[in-house]
Amino acid sequence: MNYKFEFRPYQRKFKRPLQTSHGTWEIREGIILRLTADNGKIGLGEIAPIGWFGSETFLEALDYCRNLPDVISDRTIFSLPPNLPACQFGLESAWESATLKTDFKSAFSEDQTPSSRSNYSGLLPGGEGALLGRQILWMQGYRTFKWKIGVLPFQREVRILQELAIALQQATGDHPVSLRLDANGGLSLAEAEAWLQICDQLGGILEYLEQPLPVTELEAMVGLLDRFSTPIALDESIATLPQMQSVYRQGWRGIYVIKPCIAGSPSELRQFCHLNKIDAVFSSVFETEVGRKVALKLAGEIQHSSQRALGFGVDHLLESEKFLEDLW
Numbered sequence: 001m002n003y004k005f006e007f008r009p010y011q012r013k014f015k016r017p018l019q020t021s022h023g024t025w026e027i028r029e030g031i032i033l034r035l036t037a038d039n040g041k042i043g044l045g046e047i048a049p050i051g052w053f054g055s056e057t058f059l060e061a062l063d064y065c066r067n068l069p070d071v072i073s074d075r076t077i078f079s080l081p082p083n084l085p086a087c088q089f090g091l092e093s094a095w096e097s098a099t100l101k102t103d104f105k106s107a108f109s110e111d112q113t114p115s116s117r118s119n120y121s122g123l124l125p126g127g128e129g130a131l132l133g134r135q136i137l138w139m140q141g142y143r144t145f146k147w148k149i150g151v152l153p154f155q156r157e158v159r160i161l162q163e164l165a166i167a168l169q170q171a172t173g174d175h176p177v178s179l180r181l182d183a184n185g186g187l188s189l190a191e192a193e194a195w196l197q198i199c200d201q202l203g204g205i206l207e208y209l210e211q212p213l214p215v216t217e218l219e220a221m222v223g224l225l226d227r228f229s230t231p232i233a234l235d236e237s238i239a240t241l242p243q244m245q246s247v248y249r250q251g252w253r254g255i256y257v258i259k260p261c262i263a264g265s266p267s268e269l270r271q272f273c274h275l276n277k278i279d280a281v282f283s284s285v286f287e288t289e290v291g292r293k294v295a296l297k298l299a300g301e302i303q304h305s306s307q308r309a310l311g312f313g314v315d316h317l318l319e320s321e322k323f324l325e326d327l328w
């Protein structure tokens with residue numbers, strides 16, 4: 001089968017630049033794909049790379065799209081090299097929706113993704129902003145929160161964490177409350193140990209510490225799993241499927257943060273998660289609704305038994321995605 005291939009780069013601003021231990025992020029750049037099958041059926045897909053995180057860069061993805069012909073075949077879609085994981089995801093998911101029994105709209109009206117905010121983790125603003133941000137997200141219905149650490153000096157962040165934890169412990173309601181910390185690989189071993197000691201003392205509400213150490217420090221992170229009761233989640237270390245497979249073979253039994261939009265082929269991701277019993281948390285890369293729908297559908301197929309909140313509570317951080325309506 002052949003498909004007409006079209007693509008549109010887009011830019012979407014963060015309302016406030018996002019601070020992580022990798023630096024500041026102001027504009028999310030990505031590419032929307034459109035495949036039109038011979039029978040007229042249309043499938044959309046999204047390429048939303050994060051170069052600093054371990055996928056191809058936006059420019060590498062754009063270069064790949066510019067070099068594709070106007071008409072492509074199934075063979076092209078399923079033979080992308082592993083160094084283009086966000087492109088693999090975008091093309092294959094566009095292909096899935098162009099070849100599905102149902103059309104794009106009805107495929108998603110039967111969509112099973114949870115609509116209650118309590119099933120999602122809300123990403124807090126960095127630094128002191130987390131405290132007010134927590135109140136706002138709470139009122140919107142979030143009960144799981146994620147906060148980036150390794151951005152401000154250690155002592156300042158510890159004080160903010162303690163305030164956050166007290167606020168969360170005092171907040172009332174039936175739904176369990178939890179807090180995730182994400183270091184984006186920016187801690188030293190000594191800092192990670194100090195954080196984990198504090199986390200262990202906070203007890204129940206601390207769900208996990210995400211990617212405390214750089215990608216190269218897997219063994220040290222395995223060591224942390226044994227020495228502290230707060231669980232460790234890998235994120236940057238398992239950005240793409242080959243990395244997930246490698247870490248799994250090396251015996252990682254902590255949490256896996258999966259970002260479907262940069263992991264690679266959705267069908268291979270499905271297969272990996274069905275074959276291997278992993279404790280998975282699905283997570284956004286600030287994609288638009290085109291990629292998010294596919295990612296959440298995958299999460300629903302894979303994460304069904306897990307109680308963990310979906311890491312897709314990020315929309316409040318970005319400007320509107322209305323531009324999607326005028327791309328074609």
Ligand SMILES: O=C(O)CCC(=O)c1ccccc1C(=O)O
Pocket residue numbers: 050053121122123146182184235282283284285286310311312313314
């Ligand atoms: O996982 C979440 O809850 C929100 C998404 C998120 O934090 C994120 C978004 C884009 C790039 C990196 C990350 C990250 O988890 O490090």
Ligand SMILES: [Mg+2]
Pocket residue numbers: 182184210211235236257
């Ligand atoms: Mg992370």
